[in-house]
Amino acid sequence: DAGVIQSPRHEVTEMGQEVTLRCKPISGHDYLFWYRQTMMRGLELLIYFNNNVPIDDSGMPEDRFSAKMPNASFSTLKIQPSEPRDSAVYFCASSLYNEQFFGPGTRLTVL
Amino acid sequence: AQSVTQLGSHVSVSEGALVLLRCNYSSSVPPYLFWYVQYPNQGLQLLLKYTTGATLVKGINGFEAEFKKSETSFHLTKPSAHMSDAAEYFCAVTKYGNKLVFGAGTILRVKS
Numbered sequence: 001d002a003g004v005i006q007s008p009r010h011e012v013t014e015m016g017q018e019v020t021l022r023c024k025p026i027s028g029h030d031y032l033f034w035y036r037q038t039m040m041r042g043l044e045l046l047i048y049f050n051n052n053v054p055i056d057d058s059g060m061p062e063d064r065f066s067a068k069m070p071n072a073s074f075s076t077l078k079i080q081p082s083e084p085r086d087s088a089v090y091f092c093a094s095s096l097y098n099e100q101f102f103g104p105g106t107r108l109t110v111l
Numbered sequence: 112a113q114s115v116t117q118l119g120s121h122v123s124v125s126e127g128a129l130v131l132l133r134c135n136y137s138s139s140v141p142p143y144l145f146w147y148v149q150y151p152n153q154g155l156q157l158l159l160k161y162t163t164g165a166t167l168v169k170g171i172n173g174f175e176a177e178f179k180k181s182e183t184s185f186h187l188t189k190p191s192a193h194m195s196d197a198a199e200y201f202c203a204v205t206k207y208g209n210k211l212v213f214g215a216g217t218i219l220r221v222k223s
Contacts, residue, residue: 043213099157101157
């Protein structure tokens, strides 16, 4: 199994630009999670889906952030417009029962 | 609401010494408990988990943890530290097996 796949692994962009992060969960998993990790705030849950339906988006910081899961094998996290304070590592994770499997993360730098 | 407290943001041990990373949780119902490890520039990897049954749980890389309900603790131990154990460790709790609440993490340093 390839595990959770995230792309890109690194993204450098300028303030105001749109950023799209992508995630392919493990086949057969019915939950998908998006996390953000920073030195200051640690690991934060942004949003999670069950069977492609958003269940809890209370962690999404503001309207500039949006997430979609059009099918069971693909999800996106979009930031528009991006700001320097969005710089972080963004992780995607998927699970079937109670064990979450994490992707390698996308390191986002907003200049 | 559930919460997790990891005592000590940094722990330093000598190679071959006992590793003890502390985790206390609060939960209104019997929880599921997890320990994850994160190596530099990588995602989180599950070390071990407690759901039901035996309270002493063994995981990968020689780690184990004991669920103590009376103390609301789930401390992680390893009898003998190895240089390759240097990483950041996260304790997490969930009530229904889906949304995890993570502790702030403990960075383990292993001295030669």
